[in-house]
Amino acid sequence: MTAVGVPGVDVPDARGRTGLDRAGRDLTGNPDVVVRDVEVLSSSWYVLRRTTFDHRRRDGRWSTEQRETHDRGNGATVLLYDVARRTVLLTRQFRFPAYVNGSPDGMLVETAAGLLDDQDPETAIRREAEEELGVVVGELTRVFDVSTSPGSVTERVACFAGSYTPADRVSAGGGLADEGEDIEVLELDVDEALARVDDGRIADAKTILLLQWAVLRGPFRDRQSRAGR
The missing domain is CATH 3.90.79.10 (Nucleoside Triphosphate Pyrophosphohydrolase)
Structure with a gap:
């Protein structure tokens, strides 16, 4: 079976982009946030991602959360x-x-x-x-x-x-x-x-x-x- 690539991730999307799932994975500025996974949901023009991360709350407890982010550039x-x-x-x-x-x-x-x-x-x-x-x-x-x-x-x-x-x-x-x-x-x-x-x-x-x-x-x-x- 031939593997099917994901546009914008491992094969170019309509704008020729790849690696869009890397955004946020290398963030280290906040020790209370650890990024676990980034999914590209859409990259037709702007990029819609779903990121899973661990977040240490103010009371010290860790929770796993997901957020969708819409990236249209600055x-x-x-x-x-x-x-x-x-x-x-x-x-x-x-x-x-x-x-x-x-x-x-x-x-x-x-x-x-x-x-x-x-x-x-x-x-x-x-x-x-x-x-x-x-x-x-x-x-x-x-x-x-x-x-x-x-x-x-x-x-x-x-x-x-x-x-x-x-x-x-x-x-x-x-x-x-x-x-x-x-x-x-x-x-x-x-x-x-x-x-x-x-x-x-x-x-x-x-x-x-x-x-x-x-x-x-x-x-x-x-x-x-x-x-x-």
């Missing part, structure tokens, strides 16, 4: 702002996962973002800003990195901010049509963007975090303080 996002005009540049596009989970039309307003695709975070977000927003980005500040949904998703997102002017907009943006992207560019007054957070029209976590940073500690901080006096 990403980057950027909030572009114009302090002089008090505007921010955002995107609006259809997101099926949001649509199937309660968003009325699946159209989300977000900061420009994308997966790293083997690039460093700053290079990747400069690429995304030009593709999605039509902006050639100048100096960037790396504000923070966040885990998007650490209970099940491995993704870590590098969050940047940078200034722009109308002259920096070199194209209409809109994303890459050959990748199925259909992105509307929105230029909003920062106070209007915050109002949309308050009433739920902006519900994307990374976008909310960066908008709040912008008025609490970032480029709009001084003006926001004067407005509250």
Whole structure:
């Protein structure tokens, strides 16, 4: 009988990858966690794994647990702002996962973002800003990195901010049509963007975090303080 290989493990999957079951097996940073087994459940595009590990609890008892992790790679996002005009540049596009989970039309307003695709975070977000927003980005500040949904998703997102002017907009943006992207560019007054957070029209976590940073500690901080006096 001929042995049948497992795509993504011992034979290439649709993206030519093997060894996807090795992720996590060599972790040693936490002596209270010992990885015993990693199974690849799906590797059609992103990778779904089921990991079995021993975990020493706070009372000293060991338990054997399983967790499924969704690995879509790491990403980057950027909030572009114009302090002089008090505007921010955002995107609006259809997101099926949001649509199937309660968003009325699946159209989300977000900061420009994308997966790293083997690039460093700053290079990747400069690429995304030009593709999605039509902006050639100048100096960037790396504000923070966040885990998007650490209970099940491995993704870590590098969050940047940078200034722009109308002259920096070199194209209409809109994303890459050959990748199925259909992105509307929105230029909003920062106070209007915050109002949309308050009433739920902006519900994307990374976008909310960066908008709040912008008025609490970032480029709009001084003006926001004067407005509250």
